Amino acid sequence: MTLRDGARKELPQGATIRDLAASIGERLASATVGGRIDGITEIRDLRTVLRGDCRVDIITADSEAGLEVLRHSASHIMADAILALWPSAKLAIGPSIADGFYYDIDLEHRITPEDLPRIEAEMQKVIAADSAFERCTVDRDAEVLRARARGDIYKAELMEGLAADAEVTFYRHGAGRFEDLCRGPHVQTTGQVKCFRVQRVAGAYWRGDEKNRMLQRIYGTAFHAKKDLDDHLARLAEAQRRDHRKLGRELGLFLMDPVAPASPFFLPKGTLLYNRLQQHMRELYREHGYQEVITPQIFDVSLWHKSGHYVHYKDNMFFTHVDERECAVKPMNCPAHTYIYAADKRSYRDLPLRIADFGRLHRAELSGVTSGLTRVRSFCQDDGHIFAAPEQIQSEITALIAMVRGVYNLFGFNTLKVFLSTRPKESVGSDAIWERAEAGLREALNANGVEFTVNPGDGAFYGPKIDFIVLDALKREWQLGTIQLDFNLPEAFDLNYDASDGTQQRPVMIHRAIMGSLERFIGILIEHTGGAFPFWLAPEQARVCTISDSHEPWAREVNAALQAAGVRVATDFSNAKTGAKIRDARLARVPFTLVVGGRECEDRTIAVRERPDVDRGVMGLPALLALFSELERSKA
RNA sequence: GCCGACGUAGCUCAGCGGUAGAGCAGCGGUUUCGUAAACCGCAGGUCGCGGGUUCAAUUCCCGCCGUCGGCUCCA
Numbered sequence: 001m002t003l004r005d006g007a008r009k010e011l012p013q014g015a016t017i018r019d020l021a022a023s024i025g026e027r028l029a030s031a032t033v034g035g036r037i038d039g040i041t042e043i044r045d046l047r048t049v050l051r052g053d054c055r056v057d058i059i060t061a062d063s064e065a066g067l068e069v070l071r072h073s074a075s076h077i078m079a080d081a082i083l084a085l086w087p088s089a090k091l092a093i094g095p096s097i098a099d100g101f102y103y104d105i106d107l108e109h110r111i112t113p114e115d116l117p118r119i120e121a122e123m124q125k126v127i128a129a130d131s132a133f134e135r136c137t138v139d140r141d142a143e144v145l146r147a148r149a150r151g152d153i154y155k156a157e158l159m160e161g162l163a164a165d166a167e168v169t170f171y172r173h174g175a176g177r178f179e180d181l182c183r184g185p186h187v188q189t190t191g192q193v194k195c196f197r198v199q200r201v202a203g204a205y206w207r208g209d210e211k212n213r214m215l216q217r218i219y220g221t222a223f224h225a226k227k228d229l230d231d232h233l234a235r236l237a238e239a240q241r242r243d244h245r246k247l248g249r250e251l252g253l254f255l256m257d258p259v260a261p262a263s264p265f266f267l268p269k270g271t272l273l274y275n276r277l278q279q280h281m282r283e284l285y286r287e288h289g290y291q292e293v294i295t296p297q298i299f300d301v302s303l304w305h306k307s308g309h310y311v312h313y314k315d316n317m318f319f320t321h322v323d324e325r326e327c328a329v330k331p332m333n334c335p336a337h338t339y340i341y342a343a344d345k346r347s348y349r350d351l352p353l354r355i356a357d358f359g360r361l362h363r364a365e366l367s368g369v370t371s372g373l374t375r376v377r378s379f380c381q382d383d384g385h386i387f388a389a390p391e392q393i394q395s396e397i398t399a400l401i402a403m404v405r406g407v408y409n410l411f412g413f414n415t416l417k418v419f420l421s422t423r424p425k426e427s428v429g430s431d432a433i434w435e436r437a438e439a440g441l442r443e444a445l446n447a448n449g450v451e452f453t454v455n456p457g458d459g460a461f462y463g464p465k466i467d468f469i470v471l472d473a474l475k476r477e478w479q480l481g482t483i484q485l486d487f488n489l490p491e492a493f494d495l496n497y498d499a500s501d502g503t504q505q506r507p508v509m510i511h512r513a514i515m516g517s518l519e520r521f522i523g524i525l526i527e528h529t530g531g532a533f534p535f536w537l538a539p540e541q542a543r544v545c546t547i548s549d550s551h552e553p554w555a556r557e558v559n560a561a562l563q564a565a566g567v568r569v570a571t572d573f574s575n576a577k578t579g580a581k582i583r584d585a586r587l588a589r590v591p592f593t594l595v596v597g598g599r600e601c602e603d604r605t606i607a608v609r610e611r612p613d614v615d616r617g618v619m620g621l622p623a624l625l626a627l628f629s630e631l632e633r634s635k636a
Numbered sequence: 637g638c639c640g641a642c643g644u645a646g647c648u649c650a651g652c653g654g655u656a657g658a659g660c661a662g663c664g665g666u667u668u669c670g671u672a673a674a675c676c677g678c679a680g681g682u683c684g685c686g687g688g689u690u691c692a693a694u695u696c697c698c699g700c701c702g703u704c705g706g707c708u709c710c711a
Contacts, residue, residue: 580674
């Protein structure tokens with residue numbers, strides 16, 4: 001065998017992964033949970049017999065890869081505990097997931113939050129017993145019959161769904177002989193699961209299909225070390241503190257009300273932020289050759305029939321009547337932009353024609369999926385459509401990728417993941433058109449050296465797309481921008497241009513958004529920054545605070561000068577003590593607190609305090625104005 | 637849409653079969669103060685909406701609306 005570090009070991013016939021570990025050391029052997037053979041990502045059980053010369057990565061319980069094994073074992077232990085508490089529970093599936101594990105169960109009793117500590121206590125018993133996880137291969141047909149006899153319909157269904165030649169294995173542990181259909185692997189004994197937490201319960205359809213029965217999904221998480229668990233729980237708590245719904249209210253940015261479900265009201269401060277973001281995009285549009293347009297809100301349904309939305313997007317649209325005509329509120333701007341394109345006879349000299357639109361869009365999202373600003377029914381995108389000649393696709397997408405990177409870097413979203421989504425089941429257009437479009441995007445990504453993952457079947461109904469996903473300050477993923485290549489709408493709306501050789505040609509349409517929806521982007525930005533926006537974005541950039549009433553005249557002068565310079569400044573001339581004013585300004589996440597007391601009045605200066613807790617010292621008005629204008633310019 | 641939890645003052649929350657309470661915010665007053673909360677007082681509620689049970693419902697039951705956690709990351 002060859003080990004990860006290149007070392008070689010000779011072992012007798014029939015040796016297992018565990019034997020290999022034991023040949024290195026007993027401590028390693030007891031910590032081993034399995035191994036990866038010949039670089040295959042799936043982790044194999046430690047009892048796997050090694051055949052011939054192979055490369056083995058030994059996976060120990062305390063390794064990164066071992067974490068998913070640990071969590072999977074924790075889910076078995078949790079299932080064991082649940083059966084101990086409610087013997088009639090029927091088990092479905094219990095995998096390890098990104099941040100923990102879950103188990104789906106079918107049970108009459110509704111698990112409540114109060115039950116979670118009981119489940120944890122029961123799990124502790126199983127763990128204290130420190131019993132071995134045993135693996136056995138079973139006869140599938142016999143086990144399906146046995147499962148059916150027990151009423152274990154989910155396990156029976158799972159086994160029936162396995163490949164005909166697949167080896168069917170069970171894992172057992174504990175005095176109660178808990179057993180579960182499982183591919184494995186597992187840690188060696190239940191005692192190896194030390195740090196875990198049962199977190200919450202939620203509904204989940206069997207196999208994710210709403211036509212199936214709703215099961216109860218119990219979520220938990222497990223880690224190797226207490227510190228890791230604590231860190232994870234601390235991160236969750238921090239995410240709660242930064243929740244944009246909470247901060248949005250506290251900072252007076254927006255409000256939500258049942259009179260308009262899933263539709264935010266932006267308050268004056270939120271609107272300043274909103275408009276500042278739009279202004280930034282407009283600056284970029286000027287640089288990148290876009291022309292902004294304003295298009296209607298409500299269209300006759302004939303438009304949506306023509307575009308394909310009526311057939312493929314109807315469930316997400318709001319309908320209304322104008323006189324006797326059936327109309328729909330736009331969920332996207334693209335069909336409207338085809339009219340702007342078609343308003344003139346177009347020549348190849350007009351291309352690429354880049355159209356931008358901050359139009360308000362409405363989508364009838366299911367009530368259960370809406371959330372704060374991140375999933376709303378009324379929003380606007382930094383939307384744009386590029387009408388281009390086919391040979392311009394590469395250069396347009398190259399420019400877009402640069403633009404996307406520039407915008408994300410500005411906000412500190414420095415890690416970017418890219419997905420290429422291909423043709424979905426619901427779609428319009430011929431196979432040939434889709435192949436061309438998918439190849440076009442793929443080539444553009446490759447030409448730009450962008451690494452990407454393919455997301456089969458996740459494209460828009462009119463074309464394939466590139467999606468951009470960023471990681472925020474808490475390492476959470478958010479999908480923001482998208483670039484979609486569309487040969488179908490130009491066809492549907494019979495768009496064309498005169499080419500240089502005098503022939504009529506069909507342009508291609510590139511749909512693109514960088515921030516995505518402004519609403520969603522603001523929500524993400526609130527959580528990313530914890531409400532402490534950079535100076536150029538902050539709704540209130542500075543606050544002038546007096547120490548006592550006698551300082552008001554100079555404070556007013558400072559305020560007026562800043563206001564005249566375009567700084568978003570507010571005053572606090574209340575009779576509160578200085579400490580209280582500082583505290584208020586801090587809680588409001590105001591970037592600069594400008595304190596004016598007796599000394600400052602005398603010298604015509606300002607004591608400048610920058611969030612968080614940076615004393616910028618005392619300076620005169622000209623120096624302060626220069627500082628602010630530099631921050632505004634650099635967007636630092 | 638489906639499953640579960642929740643909905644009490646502007647906000648955060650307590651209470652609970654006998655028609656409501658705190659802190660913060662607000663308002664009035666006192667204080668004029670140097671970098672994370674001065675003090676006193678006042679006001680503020682159809683207890684989400686509708687129905688039912690009851691002598692009596694914010695409290696128990698049902699329906700609706702809304703919010704929150706989830707609804708393949710597949711043995």
